[in-house]
Amino acid sequence: DAGITQSPRHKVTETGTPVTLRCHQTENHRYMYWYRQDPGHGLRLIHYSYGVKDTDKGEVSDGYSVSRSKTEDFLLTLESATSSQTSVYFCAISIPGQMNTEAFFGQGTRLTVV
Amino acid sequence: SQKIEQNSEALNIQEGKTATLTCNYTNYSPAYLQWYRQDPGRGPVFLLLIRENEKEKRKERLKVTFDTTLKQSLFHITASQPADSATYLCALESGGSYIPTFGRGTSLIVHP
Numbered sequence: 001d002a003g004i005t006q007s008p009r010h011k012v013t014e015t016g017t018p019v020t021l022r023c024h025q026t027e028n029h030r031y032m033y034w035y036r037q038d039p040g041h042g043l044r045l046i047h048y049s050y051g052v053k054d055t056d057k058g059e060v061s062d063g064y065s066v067s068r069s070k071t072e073d074f075l076l077t078l079e080s081a082t083s084s085q086t087s088v089y090f091c092a093i094s095i096p097g098q099m100n101t102e103a104f105f106g107q108g109t110r111l112t113v114v
Numbered sequence: 115s116q117k118i119e120q121n122s123e124a125l126n127i128q129e130g131k132t133a134t135l136t137c138n139y140t141n142y143s144p145a146y147l148q149w150y151r152q153d154p155g156r157g158p159v160f161l162l163l164i165r166e167n168e169k170e171k172r173k174e175r176l177k178v179t180f181d182t183t184l185k186q187s188l189f190h191i192t193a194s195q196p197a198d199s200a201t202y203l204c205a206l207e208s209g210g211s212y213i214p215t216f217g218r219g220t221s222l223i224v225h226p
Contacts, residue, residue, distance in 0.1 A: 044216075045213065090157050090158075094212055094214075105157030107156060
């Protein structure tokens, strides 16, 4: 699992509340990603980071923010959760080879917004 | 817009047969194509990577082909086993982007 831990693993929250998901890695890899996975849509990139305080938006970033103040931690925040953000969230890290990426994923966080 | 297509219908095969999964893409010029396996309730696990200048890559019972003219990759599992039952995802990456873009995946069910 390349030392990736996601927390919490499951969460139920109410619409309008803020939620923060945490991804922790133990290997000091530079690249980290947040994806969401939904039936019919597959894995979609929310945000990614290529270093401390270096982050960028992915395909479905609206309603999400991220922070990376330490190499090992990448936080995903839903400022005001909506039902459309009910999903399974995966954190991933990549280990770049010669200009390519092999991604390693955490076990996921199942978030339900009611 | 960029699009990655994998069969949404599950592939059902008998044990011992060869499973073949397809990944097609449009409006994309990937330098690398990867295949991942995902089991229910788990994150995807990397299986194989093939580069744009490679036609075929093998690893044990797995074989991947990459045809940049057809914009297609085929993923084969020979001598399939029930334990191979899972969802298989393809992912494309442009050279140097370090951002894999995933297809929706195809479910494979191997019947004993």
